[in-house]
Amino acid sequence: MLNKENRNQLDKISSILCCDFGVADVEGRVCYSGSSNITEGDIISVPRAGEEVFEEYDIVEQNGMNFAYYNMDDSEPVWFFLSVEGDDKESGKRLLELALCAYDNRREVRSRRKAEFFRSLVTEGYSAVDVNDFNMYVGELSPDIVGYTIIIVSLITSSYDPANLAVVEEFLAGIFPSKEGYCVIPADDERLCIICPLTEENGFEQLLENADLISDTVLSELMISVSVAVGVAVNNIKSIDAAFKSAEKADVIGKMFEMSGKSFVYDKLGLSRLVYGMPKETCLAFLKETLGPSILEDKSWFVRPGGQEDEIKKTIKTFLDTNQNISETSRELYIHRNTLVYRLDKFNKMTGLDCTKFEDGMKVGMAMLVLQYLSKMQNKDNKN
Amino acid sequence: MASVKLKNIYKKYPGGVTAVNDFNLDIQDKEFIVLVGPSGCGKSTTLRMIAGLEEITSGELLIDGKLVNDIAPKDRDIAMVFQNYALYPHMTVFENMAFGLKLRKTPKGEIKKRVQEAARILEIEHLLDRSIKALSGGQRQRVALGRAIVREPKVFLMDEPLSNLDAKLRALMRTEIIKLHQRLQTTVIYVTHDQTEAMTMGSRIVVMKDGYIQQVESPQMLYEKPVNMFVAGFIGSPQMNFAVARVEKEGNDVRLRMGRWTVTLPEKKAKVLEEYGYIEKEVVLGVRPEHVHDEPVYIEQFSDCVVESAIDVVELLGSESLIYFTLEGTNFISRVKPRHNLYVGDTMKFAINPEKVHIFDKETENIIVN
Numbered sequence: 001m002l003n004k005e006n007r008n009q010l011d012k013i014s015s016i017l018c019c020d021f022g023v024a025d026v027e028g029r030v031c032y033s034g035s036s037n038i039t040e041g042d043i044i045s046v047p048r049a050g051e052e053v054f055e056e057y058d059i060v061e062q063n064g065m066n067f068a069y070y071n072m073d074d075s076e077p078v079w080f081f082l083s084v085e086g087d088d089k090e091s092g093k094r095l096l097e098l099a100l101c102a103y104d105n106r107r108e109v110r111s112r113r114k115a116e117f118f119r120s121l122v123t124e125g126y127s128a129v130d131v132n133d134f135n136m137y138v139g140e141l142s143p144d145i146v147g148y149t150i151i152i153v154s155l156i157t158s159s160y161d162p163a164n165l166a167v168v169e170e171f172l173a174g175i176f177p178s179k180e181g182y183c184v185i186p187a188d189d190e191r192l193c194i195i196c197p198l199t200e201e202n203g204f205e206q207l208l209e210n211a212d213l214i215s216d217t218v219l220s221e222l223m224i225s226v227s228v229a230v231g232v233a234v235n236n237i238k239s240i241d242a243a244f245k246s247a248e249k250a251d252v253i254g255k256m257f258e259m260s261g262k263s264f265v266y267d268k269l270g271l272s273r274l275v276y277g278m279p280k281e282t283c284l285a286f287l288k289e290t291l292g293p294s295i296l297e298d299k300s301w302f303v304r305p306g307g308q309e310d311e312i313k314k315t316i317k318t319f320l321d322t323n324q325n326i327s328e329t330s331r332e333l334y335i336h337r338n339t340l341v342y343r344l345d346k347f348n349k350m351t352g353l354d355c356t357k358f359e360d361g362m363k364v365g366m367a368m369l370v371l372q373y374l375s376k377m378q379n380k381d382n383k384n
Numbered sequence: 385m386a387s388v389k390l391k392n393i394y395k396k397y398p399g400g401v402t403a404v405n406d407f408n409l410d411i412q413d414k415e416f417i418v419l420v421g422p423s424g425c426g427k428s429t430t431l432r433m434i435a436g437l438e439e440i441t442s443g444e445l446l447i448d449g450k451l452v453n454d455i456a457p458k459d460r461d462i463a464m465v466f467q468n469y470a471l472y473p474h475m476t477v478f479e480n481m482a483f484g485l486k487l488r489k490t491p492k493g494e495i496k497k498r499v500q501e502a503a504r505i506l507e508i509e510h511l512l513d514r515s516i517k518a519l520s521g522g523q524r525q526r527v528a529l530g531r532a533i534v535r536e537p538k539v540f541l542m543d544e545p546l547s548n549l550d551a552k553l554r555a556l557m558r559t560e561i562i563k564l565h566q567r568l569q570t571t572v573i574y575v576t577h578d579q580t581e582a583m584t585m586g587s588r589i590v591v592m593k594d595g596y597i598q599q600v601e602s603p604q605m606l607y608e609k610p611v612n613m614f615v616a617g618f619i620g621s622p623q624m625n626f627a628v629a630r631v632e633k634e635g636n637d638v639r640l641r642m643g644r645w646t647v648t649l650p651e652k653k654a655k656v657l658e659e660y661g662y663i664e665k666e667v668v669l670g671v672r673p674e675h676v677h678d679e680p681v682y683i684e685q686f687s688d689c690v691v692e693s694a695i696d697v698v699e700l701l702g703s704e705s706l707i708y709f710t711l712e713g714t715n716f717i718s719r720v721k722p723r724h725n726l727y728v729g730d731t732m733k734f735a736i737n738p739e740k741v742h743i744f745d746k747e748t749e750n751i752i753v754n
Contacts, residue, residue, distance in 0.1 A: 053492040171487055175472040210473060217470040220532065221484045223457030225437055334422035334593075334618070 002031055005136075006072070009106045010034060013099050020065075020083045021099065031078070046079045057100065059093055066096045070103075076179075115185045122150065122185070122193055125241040138237055145181060147198040149233045150243040151211050151263075152251055153218070154191045156225040162189060164224050171222060172214070193247075195240060204233045212262040228263035229254060252276075256376045257369065275369045280377065283370045290367045291351050312350075313368070315343045319355055320365045386448040386461075386538035386571055387413045388434065393443035395429050395595075403429045405595045407443070416565050416572045418586030420579060421618070426595040427575045431541050434573060436460050447538065463537035467548045471516045471527055477503075478512040481530045495534075502533040505567050521553050522560075529564065542574045546581065558584055579619050583607070591615050613668060613749040616742060622673050622706060627714040628746060629669045631662045639688075640669050640743070643712035647736050648688040653743065656753040662743075667752060670742035673706065676718035677735045686735040693734070698726045707732070 002010070002023065014021050014034025022033035028046040030038055038044065047060045047067055054060075054069040054077075061067075065083040072078055080100060084092040117133045126134070153172065155164055169184055169192050176182035181197035196207055207230070214228045231247030234240060246266040254264025257272040266273075275283070315333060319340070322328040330337040344355055353360040388411040395404040404426040411417050419427040432438040434445060436457030445452055452460055471480050478499055485495045503509045506526045511519065519527065525545075532540060545561075546554045562585055565572050576582055582589050583603045591598040591606065591614075599611045610616035616624045629640035629647070638654035639646040647669065649657070657663065677683070683690055693709040693716070700722060707718045707726060718734055726732075743752045 053496060055492055167487075174483060174487070175474065177474055180474055213470045213472075216466040217472075219437070220464045220466055220470060221487065223435065223437065223460075223462075223464070332423060 002072070005110060007032060009103060009110075012106075013102050016102075017082070017095060017099060019085070019095070020081075022081055024079045024081060026077055026079065028079075044081070046081070059096060061089060061093065064089075066092045068096050068100050070100060114183075118183055118185050118195060119187065119193075121237075122195065122240055122244045123187060126238040144199045144201075145197040146200060147204075147233045147235050148237050148240055148243060149196050149198060149204065149207065150231040150240065150247045151194040151196060151207075151214070152187065152191055152229045152231070152244070152247040153194065153214060154227050154229075154251060156227055164222075165189065165192065167222055168192060168218055168224060168226060171218060175217070176210075187244075193244060195237075198233055208263070208265060211265075215262050227251060227255065230263055230265045232266050249273075257372055271366065271369055275366075275373050278370070278373075280374070283374055287367055287370055287374075290353070290363050294350075312343055312347055315340065316347060316355055316364060317368055319344065320361055320368070324356055324358075324361055387411060387446075388539060388571060388573065389444075389446040389449075390430075390434070391444040391446070393430070393433065393445065394441045395426070395433060395438060396441040403595050404433070407597060409590060409597070409600065411571060411573065413571055414569050416562075416574065416585060416587045417590060418574045418576060418582040418588070419590045419592060420576055420582035420586075421592035421598075423577060424594075425592040427577075427590075427592050428543060429595075430592075431543055431573060431575045434539075435462060435464055435541055461538045463532040463535050463540055465529060465532050465540065465542045465545045467544050467546070470531075471524055473516055475516065476512065477508065477514050477516065477519070477527050477530075480516060480527055481512075481534050484531060485534055498534040498536065499530075502530045505533065505564065506530050521549065522556055525549070525553070525557055526560065529561070533564075533568065538571065540570060540572045542572065544576055545574075547576075547578075554581075561585065580621065583619065589619075591618060593618075609751075609754045610670075610742065611751050613670065613744050616670050616744070616751075620672060622717045622719070624670045624672050624742070625676065625714075625716045626744075627669050627711065627716070628666055630666050631657050631664065633658070633663050637688075638663070640667070640741070642669070642691075642714070645691040645711065646688070647738055647741060649741070650738050653738070653741065653753045657743065660752060662752065666746050668744040668746050668749070670744060671736050671740060673717040673719035675737040675740035676716060677737065678707065678718060678720045678732060682735040682737070683733050686737060689736045689738050691734050691736065692731060694731050695726060695728050698728060700724070707734075709734070 010023065010032050011034065017034070020035040020037050022030055022035065022038055024030045024044055024046055026046065026049075028043045030040050030042045030044060033040050045063060047054070047062050056069055056071050058069045059066060060069070065081055066089075068080040070078055070080050080096060080103075082092060082096040082099060084095065114137055117129060117137055120128045121134070153168065155161075155168070165186060169186060172192060172194060173184045176184055176194050176196070183195040185193055185195070187193040198204055198207065211228055211230050215226055218224055218226050229247045229251035231243035231245070231250065234243045250264040250266035250269060253259075253269050253272050253276050256276070259269070259272060315329070318332050319329045322332060326337055326340060330340045333340070348354050353364055355361045355364055390407050390409045393404060393407040394402065396402045407430060419430060421427050429438055433440050436452070436455065440453050447460060447462075472483060475483065481499045481502060482495045485498065499512070500509070503512055506529060508523060508526050508530065511523060511527075516524065516527070542561075546557050549557060558581060574585060586603060588600060588602055589606050590600045593614050599606060599615045601609070606615065606619050610619065613626065617626070627642050629642045632639045632641050632646070638649045638657055640649065657667070677686075691711055693711055695707055695709055697708040699706040699708075703722060705720050705722050705726060707720060709716050709718070709732070742754050744750065745752055
């Protein structure tokens, strides 16, 4: 329950207090003692919850000793206890309040330093962090860990508000607890990053399932819209910056290609990643070759910002998404199958491509991705 | 508990696309209303505007009579339930249900009280100490609902919450949500693309297409009195049969002619067609599969509405059979009592119940007479 850092902080506070001061779990087992009168492992009488429910920072006096209810770093509730000689109960209570205040402040400073350390490690790499800090913070991680990855959670523009980031951070720290080895830190003003340990039991695939829950969960609990991207898995935490960079890229590509799914996973970007790496000239040449030059001149083929797609383009996309299944496409678009066949024919006459054939369908699918990429790049250029 | 009012709501995107057009709806306190329509019809956008996750371009949104257009989503006192279970794997059932309240700094005593009450309503009290991993699919879904219930919101917004479930669980959860609504007595706005879900759950249904409301009605009225061909075709499974027919008048009789077949209309329907000048014009006849009969008693009763065709396909469904046939190039389905002596290629007589025929304008696709 108490790590080395917690103990150091308690030692410092205890040395100033000069009285019986310590920490016990909710069952009364002493897990830290700063006094020779009480030994760690002893059982002391602590207030019991019963019908009453204790809140954090509640102070209770029992048998001449003052107790303060407190949640440690890993959210485990404990009792801080303190007793002073004589009958001055009030000063005992005040001292305990001061001790809690001091502990809180030290925890806050430590937490900020830790977040700063991990932010540097994640965004700038191992070479940018202090080796002593690295040994201190990373040394705390469990030996069961076989790898790491990064989840980036970004506020969607409509939810952008610095206060929202802090709320989401607190929320994610609750569902990705530090006691399980996770670390949630702000990457910048709009993004949070979760350092995720991978173990034999909870590997990458398991993590992806949890990542898929984030956007819906944040939305339903906090009414804040976020996007979620997952980077590659790395074996060593020293290479965690590679996981971060890949998650960043997954976020950009996922949004650019409006990929479906609850999270954008770098290892599952498929053709989108390939297209993203293609030079603009190559893209244009491919479109010209596949769809013909006339389509390139028709602006309706490019996605307008926030715009609706051309009817035929939407039809073709749905047809390819449903594995060229006529019935499913007509059901999905709620059009008669004859209407669908008519639109496919129309496209065939325009381009010479028969989407019902695998080879042509594949070419058209690729061309759709390229069109989407070029449209988004164009919109981005226009904004700049 | 609250009423929700949407007045002339529009959602327009910067590119010029209008996702929701002049949406007007009064949702009563404690009502279970379902928004239904094909993908891209604007139902989820409408829900997200109610939640505050999408900005309203123009119009007014009132919750309990209070204008909330500019109120932040978290302050609207609503809860959203999505298709993902969204449960936290590292926590017990109790912790999962309590987590949102803890974040809102709700006192512990209150959290305990609310979680236990929600668990009682959902009948999962015995699972509170269990790990999420130890739960079945249905139990997980209940915990997810429990997380929304403990917040005691004024309005529940549900965006296709059952679409991730298999058919058996979906049917089970449908009943659970209906029961839950009865117990909680709260306002629910439910979005789905599944007309069966809409028909079984909603006290009223809003059918949408291309950002426009098509019809708002109770399930039964929607089924019996559709306002246009879209609603008529969208609601009901198998969907309504449609065929282009010519209106003819001979003596006092008004008939719908499809090639060599005719359906003689009852006086009331005939009068409407005549009144609106449809004689000698083409209309669309609509008839639900259960009103295309094969039993001799109907053949006799509706003798001037009988057609004959060879069977294309027969689907034996146990409690009923579906017979597919073609009439003058148009596909028809008849829903009949289960029989085993139906064979593909056999010629059969079918009687179309003229009282149950819907007639639509061929151009506008709007109803002329139900």
